[in-house]
Amino acid sequence: MPSVPATASLPPRFADWFATRGWTARSHQLEMIASAEAGEDALLIAPTGGGKTLGGFLPSLIDLASAVSQAGRDRPHALHTLYISPLKALSVDVARNLMMPVEEMGLDLRIETRTGDTSTSKRQRQRAHPPDILLTTPEQLALFCATANAEAFFRDLRRIIIDEAHAIAPQKRGDLLSLDLATIRQWAPQATRAGLSATVADEGGLARWLVAQTPLEDRFARIVRGAPGARPEVEILDPTDRIPWAGHSGRHALADVYGRIKRAKMALVFVNTRSQAELTFQELWSHNSDNLPIALHHGSLSPEQRRKVEKAMAEGRLKAVVCTSTLDLGIDWGDVDLVVQMGAPKGSSRLIQRLGRSNHRLDAPSKALLAPTNRFEHLECQAARDAVAENALDGDPLGAGAFDVLAQHIMGRGCGDGFFADALFNEVRSAAPYSHLDRETFDRVLDFAATGGYALNTYERFRRLVQRKDGRWLARTPQIAQRYRMNVGTIVEAPMLDVVVSARGRGGHRLGQIEEWFVEQLTPGDTFIFAGQVLRFVGIEEMTARVVRAAEADPKIPSYQGGKFPLSTYLAARVRDMVQDREQWDGLPDQVGDWLRLQAVRSRLPAADGLLVETFPRSARHYLVCYPFEGRLAHQTLGMLLTQRLERLGMRPMGFVANEYAVSVWGLRDLSGLDFDALFDEDMMGDDLDAWLAESQLMKRTFRNCAVIAGLIERRFPGQEKTGRQVTFSTDLIYDVLREHEPDHILLRAAWQDAASGLLDIRRLGEALARIRGRVTHMPLDRISPLAVPVMLEIGKEPVYGEGHDSILEEAAEDLIAEAVRLD
Numbered sequence: 001m002p003s004v005p006a007t008a009s010l011p012p013r014f015a016d017w018f019a020t021r022g023w024t025a026r027s028h029q030l031e032m033i034a035s036a037e038a039g040e041d042a043l044l045i046a047p048t049g050g051g052k053t054l055g056g057f058l059p060s061l062i063d064l065a066s067a068v069s070q071a072g073r074d075r076p077h078a079l080h081t082l083y084i085s086p087l088k089a090l091s092v093d094v095a096r097n098l099m100m101p102v103e104e105m106g107l108d109l110r111i112e113t114r115t116g117d118t119s120t121s122k123r124q125r126q127r128a129h130p131p132d133i134l135l136t137t138p139e140q141l142a143l144f145c146a147t148a149n150a151e152a153f154f155r156d157l158r159r160i161i162i163d164e165a166h167a168i169a170p171q172k173r174g175d176l177l178s179l180d181l182a183t184i185r186q187w188a189p190q191a192t193r194a195g196l197s198a199t200v201a202d203e204g205g206l207a208r209w210l211v212a213q214t215p216l217e218d219r220f221a222r223i224v225r226g227a228p229g230a231r232p233e234v235e236i237l238d239p240t241d242r243i244p245w246a247g248h249s250g251r252h253a254l255a256d257v258y259g260r261i262k263r264a265k266m267a268l269v270f271v272n273t274r275s276q277a278e279l280t281f282q283e284l285w286s287h288n289s290d291n292l293p294i295a296l297h298h299g300s301l302s303p304e305q306r307r308k309v310e311k312a313m314a315e316g317r318l319k320a321v322v323c324t325s326t327l328d329l330g331i332d333w334g335d336v337d338l339v340v341q342m343g344a345p346k347g348s349s350r351l352i353q354r355l356g357r358s359n360h361r362l363d364a365p366s367k368a369l370l371a372p373t374n375r376f377e378h379l380e381c382q383a384a385r386d387a388v389a390e391n392a393l394d395g396d397p398l399g400a401g402a403f404d405v406l407a408q409h410i411m412g413r414g415c416g417d418g419f420f421a422d423a424l425f426n427e428v429r430s431a432a433p434y435s436h437l438d439r440e441t442f443d444r445v446l447d448f449a450a451t452g453g454y455a456l457n458t459y460e461r462f463r464r465l466v467q468r469k470d471g472r473w474l475a476r477t478p479q480i481a482q483r484y485r486m487n488v489g490t491i492v493e494a495p496m497l498d499v500v501v502s503a504r505g506r507g508g509h510r511l512g513q514i515e516e517w518f519v520e521q522l523t524p525g526d527t528f529i530f531a532g533q534v535l536r537f538v539g540i541e542e543m544t545a546r547v548v549r550a551a552e553a554d555p556k557i558p559s560y561q562g563g564k565f566p567l568s569t570y571l572a573a574r575v576r577d578m579v580q581d582r583e584q585w586d587g588l589p590d591q592v593g594d595w596l597r598l599q600a601v602r603s604r605l606p607a608a609d610g611l612l613v614e615t616f617p618r619s620a621r622h623y624l625v626c627y628p629f630e631g632r633l634a635h636q637t638l639g640m641l642l643t644q645r646l647e648r649l650g651m652r653p654m655g656f657v658a659n660e661y662a663v664s665v666w667g668l669r670d671l672s673g674l675d676f677d678a679l680f681d682e683d684m685m686g687d688d689l690d691a692w693l694a695e696s697q698l699m700k701r702t703f704r705n706c707a708v709i710a711g712l713i714e715r716r717f718p719g720q721e722k723t724g725r726q727v728t729f730s731t732d733l734i735y736d737v738l739r740e741h742e743p744d745h746i747l748l749r750a751a752w753q754d755a756a757s758g759l760l761d762i763r764r765l766g767e768a769l770a771r772i773r774g775r776v777t778h779m780p781l782d783r784i785s786p787l788a789v790p791v792m793l794e795i796g797k798e799p800v801y802g803e804g805h806d807s808i809l810e811e812a813a814e815d816l817i818a819e820a821v822r823l824d
Contacts, residue, residue: 008030008031008033008034008037009030010025010030010033010062011062011065013065013105014058014061014062014065014105017101017104017105020104026050026051026055026226026227027227028044028046028050028051028052028055028224028225028226028227029051029054029055029058031224032044032055032056032058032059032194032224033058033059033062035059035192035194035222035224036059036063036159036192036194037059039192040192040221040222041192041193041194041210041211041221041222042192042193042194042195042221042222042223042224043165043194043195043197043200043203043206043207043210043221043222043223043224044056044194044195044196044197044224044225044226045197045198045200045203045223045224045225045226046196046198046224046225046226046227047198047226047228047229048198048229048366049229050226050227050229051226052196052197052198052226053094053097053098053163053196054101055196055224055226056083056161056163056194056196057081057083057098057133057161059159059194060080060081060133060158060159060161061101061102061105061107061109063080063158063159064080064081064107064109064132064133065105065107067080068107068108068109077110077128077129077130077131078130078132078156079130079131079132079134079153079154079156079157080132080133080156080157080158080159081132081133081134081157081158081159081160081161082133082134082136082141082154082157082159082160082161082184082191083133083134083135083136083160083161083163084136084137084138084141084160084161084162084163084168084177085135085136085137085162085163085164086137086138086163086164086167086168086173087137087164088115088116088117088137088303091113091115091135091136091137092113092115092135093310094135094163095111095112095113095135098111098133099111109132109133110131110132110133111131111132111133111135112126112131112133112134112135113134113135113136114126114134114135114136114140115136115137115140116137116139116140117303127153130153138168138173138176138177138180138489139173139488139489139491141177141180142176142177142180142408142409142412142488142489143485143488144180145180145183145184145409145412145413145416146411146412146413146415146416146481146484146485146488147415147416147485148416148417149417150187150416150417151187151417154184154187154188155187155188156188157184157187157188157190157191158188158190158191158192159191159192159193159194160181160184160191160192160193160194161193161194161196162177162193162194162195162196162210163196164196164197165195165196165197165200165206165209165210166197166198166199166200166201166206166349167197167353169205169206169209169398170398170399171490172402172404172405172490172709173489173490173491174209174398174433175401175402175405175406175431175433175434175490176405176408176409176489176490178209178401178431178432178433178434179401179405179406179409179428179431179434180409181193181212181431182212182427182428182430182431183413183427185212185427185430186427193210193211193221195207195210195221198352198353199349199352199353201349202397202398203223204220205397205398206398207220207221207222207223208220208221208398208432209398209432209433210432211432212430212431213429213430213431213432213435214430215429215435218435228391230365230366231365231389232352232365232366232367232368232388233365233366233367233368234351234367234368234370234384234385234388234389235367235368235369235370236369236370236372236378236381236382236385236587237253237256237257237369237370237371237372238589239252239253239256239371240256241253241255242591243372243374243375243378243589243591243592244373244374244375245374245375245595245789245790245793246374246659246789246790246791246793246794247373247374247793248276248343248373248374249276249279249280249283249373250276250280250342250343250371250372250373251283253342253371253372253373254280254283254284254287255287256371257269257284257340257342257369257371258284258287258288260338260340260369261284261292261294261319261320261338261340262290262292262319264319264320264337264338265316265335265336265337265338266313266316266318266319266320266321266335266336266337266338267319267320267321267336267337267338267339267340268320268321268323268336268338268339268340268354269284269320269321269322269323269340269342270323270324270339270340270341270342270345270354271322271323271324271342271343272324272342272343272345272346273324274298274299274324276342276343277296277297277298277322277323277324278296278298278529278530279529280322280342281294281296281322282529284320284322292319292320293312293317293318293319293320294318294319294320294321294322295309295312295313295318295320295321295322296309296321296322296323297309297310297321297322297323297324298323298324299324299325301511301512302510302511302512302513304510305511305512309321313336316335337367338367338368338369339354339366339367339368339369340368340369340370340371341354341368341369341370341371341381342371342373343371343372343373343377344370344372344373344377344380344381344384344571345370345380345381345384346380346571351368351370351384351387351388352388352391354368370384370385374790375591375592375595375790376575376659376660376661376790378588378589378592379575379578379579379588379592380571380575380660382578382584382587382588383571383574383575383578384571386574387571387574398432398433399433399757400433400434400436400753401431401433401434401437402433402706402709402750402753402754403441403445403706403710403746403747403749403750403753404706404707404709404710404747404750405490405709405710406428406434406437406442406445407445407448407449407709407710407711407746407747408488408490408709408710408711409428410424410445410446410449410465411449411464411465411475411484411711412484412488413473414449414464414465414473414474414475414481415475415480415481415484415485418468418472418473418474419472419473420471420472420473421443421446421471421473425437425439425442428442441746444746445746446473448710448745448746448747449464449465449710449711450463450464450465450466450467450473451463451464451465452712453738453742453745453746453747454741454742454745455737455738455741455742455745456734456737456738462712463476464476464480464484464711483714484711484714486714487708487711487714487715490709492705492708492709497513497514497515497519497540497543497544497545498510498512498513498543498544498545499511499512499513499514499530499535499544499545499547500544500545500546500547501533501535501547501548501549502546502548508546511530511533512530514530514545519537519540519545522537523537524537524538524539525537527550530547533549534549534550534551535547535548535549535550536548536549536550569630569764572629572630572631573608573629575629575661576606576607576608576629577608579596579605579606579608579629580605580606580607580608581608582596595786595787596786596787598786599785599786599787602781602785602786603779603781603785603786603787604777604779606627606629606787607775607777609771609772609775610772610775610776610777611626611627611628611680611772611775611776611777612626612627612777612779613625613626613676613680613776613777613778613779614626614778614779614780614781614785614787614788615670615671615672615778615779615780615781616780616781616782616783616784616785616788617670617782617783618783618784621654621666621667621668622666622667622668622669622670622671622672623664623665623666623671623784623788623792624642624664624665624666624671625662625663625664625665625785625787625788625791625792626662626663626680627661627662627787628662628663628768628772629660629661629662630761630764630765630768631660631761631764632658632659632660633761633764634761634762634764634765634768635658635659635660635662635663636658637689637761637762637765638658638663638765639656639657639658639663639664639665640656640692641684641685641688641689641692642656642663642665642679642684643655643656643665644688644691644692645679645684645688646665646667646671646679649674650669651667651669651671651674652667652668652669653665653666653667654666654667654668657791657792657794658791658794659790659791659794661790661791662787662788662790662791663791664788664791664792664794672778672780676776676778677773677774677776680769680772680776681769681773682766682769682770682773684769685762685765685766685769689762693752693755699751699755700731700732700735702751702754702755703731703735703747703748703751704731704732704735705754706747706750706751706754707731707734707747708731710747710750712731712734712747713730713731713734735748
């Protein structure tokens, strides 16, 4: 790879434009120009507000400015730059911001966006007459690669810009994008790639992911770094009210949060789930005596509703927006000067990302207020604040590509101009997530995409690809290709229903979508909160939940299966250190410090490198509580495996619950005499795990998601859509057939991969069990300990609950707390 000079100079037109705005080009922007001139791929890591996006586009604008000056407006239509972002809104926002330098320099460029909202006529025009710069999403790129004559569209491409690369690469969206970039490289080998990111934990992994790989060596993009910005200011709210021992509503802190909103220009109030967004929005309005303009933004609201909120934010007409991760990424919202995080952020990188939405300038410190919702979260927030102060990022290293995504890509290539197996194998191996893929596995995935595999190939519905006499693979029928394009992508939401509000039960206004399983629990007349409104359920018509507006004091809160972030491994380790290191308690509220001190008196504090296990009787039952601090997903898996082991030991376990920090198992027999080193031995990750997974509903759900991504089950058809119940019924049948007749089926392997690192966090649990080997400490107690109260309050808690839940929880807490704090 040729060396790159440290800087490059700006052409006169660009230098003059910078000067008229009183700016000076930053060194990382000049280095990006030099890198592009040398034909290198580059990863730009720069803080929010540092001109990262402009740094990515400057090489394109300079190149296009030269072309315009030579050929003018009548130059041929040819795509020069492809910009890819994880969010439609980000593409639209970047396109709007990009027009400012383009218009002020009089460059006369064709810049367009292409998202799921782009009209069919505009898409057709773009294919016939490509713009100079196209801003799009990974899903739209996958659709491009699955259509005929795509090579002609991309043939002249010179540059590919991937924004928020750190957010795309670790996901299945990143696997699919990497495969599509490998395809485009065959059509436009001259195109260089630029990745843009503000927060990168695995820099080497992301620099490798960005670049086309070769069989002989790993290749990496040049890492270009921007200068650090002003240090962020992070405050943890110490509320005047009592801090709850459990719960996630944050209701006790919202009066203080409202006071901070009043003093801000504009605040973003981040929460971690959509249900929490609805609840927080409703509660903030109950405090809003000043009638401040406060809005709601999350992924289940209709696109029209979200765009209306985004427009109002950009125009500075809002005081606050309650939002989820839909506003995490790099959109410049102008007047935002305060970020509020309700509940713990679950990771330092996520907190730094959200901090960047405040004071979107390099020279102004970002300001954040963390509002923990319970006592454990105060520890987590303190750990996150310390990590931000040290600029310590977290995140798992990038792993191997998913097989279900590869199956989707293979099918997509067959829906376009087709492919030859040998050539496609080499192409796939140039994508970093699949660079170590062996030919046997590739052929198995190809066979699955073409026929469904050995156990399913007798069914015509699974025969989707055919091989012509010349060896080219193609979709078997045009209808199969059409259905593929309707189902492309790797984001598998829980089955959703449209929420339509009307006065007379017909027609009406679409508010957004809500999970099908939640609606199925409702009966006509029930009320619930959605889109910041109280709605009364009327009934279900096909894929629509019909509602009317209502005034109700005790509505239910929709609960969403998606959007629950796991506690990062990095923060979990920091919390373990903090619990046993009393010197770190100084920054904690008195209530939290007293809680930990009382734990030390009643039992003991968990060791950072071991596992504390407590046993105690209560109400004719016997309880075991342990504190791995490994996150809810790993803890749920551990709880299930412990229950199985206790059943075999004749201890008659009755159930378990888990939160982010602890697991509680209970039964009818005294658990204090067990061999706890043996109980928590790593061997539970062997036969115990296999036996449980084989029958687990969670494993079936994982398989269902893989089947949808791989195209084995299609949710959308022309003019219709399968319900979630229909999809689940179909995949459960296939799962049982494959387990019996082809247990090594490639899709079962894909589901196991997902379980290992995703839904069940098996890999993390295995690492935790290895860490605590020989370091299990058992404390037999005569009653509940202070640290056990939060997880004990999870017992019997419903996933969907109304406004009265917190008061019920508080009543239950009073009995447990009184027992835990009694010192006699």
